[in-house]
Amino acid sequence: xxxxxxxxxxxxxxxxxxxxxxxxxxxxxxxxxxxxxxxxxxxxxxxxxxxxxxxxxxxxxxxxxxxxxxxxxxxxxxxxxxxxxxxxxxxxxxxxxxxxxxxxxxxxxxxxxxxxxxxxxxxxxxxxxxxxxxxxxxxxxxxxxxxxxxxxxxxxxxxxxxxxxxxxxxxxx
Amino acid sequence: xxxxxxxxxxxxxxxxxxxxxxxxxxxxxxxxxxxxxxxxxxxxxxxxxxxxxxxxxxxxxxxxxxxxxxxxxxxxxxxxxxxxxxxxxxxxxxxxxxxxxxxxxxxxxxxxxxxxxxxxxxxxxxxxxxxxxxxxxxxxxxxxxxxxxxxxxxxxxxx
Numbered sequence: 219x220x221x222x223x224x225x226x227x228x229x230x231x232x233x234x235x236x237x238x239x240x241x242x243x244x245x246x247x248x249x250x251x252x253x254x255x256x257x258x259x260x261x262x263x264x265x266x267x268x269x270x271x272x273x274x275x276x277x278x279x280x281x282x283x284x285x286x287x288x289x290x291x292x293x294x295x296x297x298x299x300x301x302x303x304x305x306x307x308x309x310x311x312x313x314x315x316x317x318x319x320x321x322x323x324x325x326x327x328x329x330x331x332x333x334x335x336x337x338x339x340x341x342x343x344x345x346x347x348x349x350x351x352x353x354x355x356x357x358x359x360x361x362x363x364x365x366x367x368x369x370x371x372x373x374x375x376x377x378x379x380x381x382x383x384x385x386x387x388x389x390x391x
Numbered sequence: 392x393x394x395x396x397x398x399x400x401x402x403x404x405x406x407x408x409x410x411x412x413x414x415x416x417x418x419x420x421x422x423x424x425x426x427x428x429x430x431x432x433x434x435x436x437x438x439x440x441x442x443x444x445x446x447x448x449x450x451x452x453x454x455x456x457x458x459x460x461x462x463x464x465x466x467x468x469x470x471x472x473x474x475x476x477x478x479x480x481x482x483x484x485x486x487x488x489x490x491x492x493x494x495x496x497x498x499x500x501x502x503x504x505x506x507x508x509x510x511x512x513x514x515x516x517x518x519x520x521x522x523x524x525x526x527x528x529x530x531x532x533x534x535x536x537x538x539x540x541x542x543x544x545x546x547x548x549x550x
Contacts, residue, residue: 316451346459352439
């Protein structure tokens, strides 16, 4: 019995370390969950003369996806978003974060545009209010304008199906 | 487990994309303000390069946040107000000195709990050992050695 004690301690350590390796240190719980989505009024990417305000989106469930043409990880989730937007389950709005307009338009032309409307957050101030620190980030906002979900990093098919869609259906239901 | 290499790859590109060095423009004409900015931002974590403080980091976001801190200080905000502003957006994780509350209980109390556990274990071991020695219980090897010594001595030294 005594002889196995060090082995037992070792195994416990292995389990702790293995779990620690599997965790993503970038997934910091957001204090914004359950809080009102910060208000914004920003110029639209496609039609720079027009703006979109978060007030206009009250009353519907919507997704906010923070993206940029310089963001490598955005490419990973982009086809998934394009495919998802075709299903018309949830309007996807884009926050084009700290990007140049021409680059952003070229990027959408090349990779497809899943966004109902994209707005331009050129100086990143709206991004700061949303606690953005690792583009891409994705938020689900409910009818009352409360943030119900936040994903830091690329959205995967698994996350979409297991987390986002059930939540959206519940919110829309 | 297959997700780990992918996650590492993604992490690499996220960092590679954003941790590109760029000098922070500082307000050289106001060293008092700049000192205050540096003092406060060195208590705040840069969430892009997580093991650097905002003061040390040259990530784009860190520079923006330093500018934000600077302009809020110019607007007369106190350090506590600016700290609250950061926590409201990024959570307690931005603080290098997180507050003591339920979610950070393990963080603050954990090392002391482990120390206490170790001390209890040590005390139990010592008590157990002393009791066994007092009862004359010796490990088998010690017993054999003692007996051999006694036999050897009894042969050479008559009592």
